[in-house]
Amino acid sequence: MTHDISGKWKFTEEFECGIDEGYAYLSQDGEIINGYLEYKEAIEDEESFMVKQVVSGTIHNNQISLKGDVVTSPDGSPITDYNLDTMQGTLTHEGKIVGHSFDSEDICGVFVLTRE
Numbered sequence: 001m002t003h004d005i006s007g008k009w010k011f012t013e014e015f016e017c018g019i020d021e022g023y024a025y026l027s028q029d030g031e032i033i034n035g036y037l038e039y040k041e042a043i044e045d046e047e048s049f050m051v052k053q054v055v056s057g058t059i060h061n062n063q064i065s066l067k068g069d070v071v072t073s074p075d076g077s078p079i080t081d082y083n084l085d086t087m088q089g090t091l092t093h094e095g096k097i098v099g100h101s102f103d104s105e106d107i108c109g110v111f112v113l114t115r116e
Contacts, residue, residue: 018043024113
């Protein structure tokens with residue numbers, strides 16, 4: 001059984017050197033997922049900044065895979081030197097998506113999406 005995860009989700013992620021907080025906007029067509037995450041990234045000892053990461057992926061049963069395709073600031077201006085994320089998560093019986101992420105530099109994180 002495939003669950004529908006379309007909609008707005010609150011997004012939080014803790015990673016090795018900081019925290020992301022914001023929202024995910026997802027749409028689903030069968031097992032295909034498209035959308036974006038928009039969040040404030042706060043890295044230790046650096047000024048925080050806003051990120052918009054376009055994502056695509058799949059859902060099979062309750063397993064969700066997403067990968068970052070493009071990253072910009074929310075106004076569309078480019079963000080240089082940002083590593084796109086790969087995210088693997090599980091839709092829990094409470095209706096949350098919980099999982100882990102990593103990027104090309106093997107920075108790992110743990111994320112939670114809670115439906116708005």
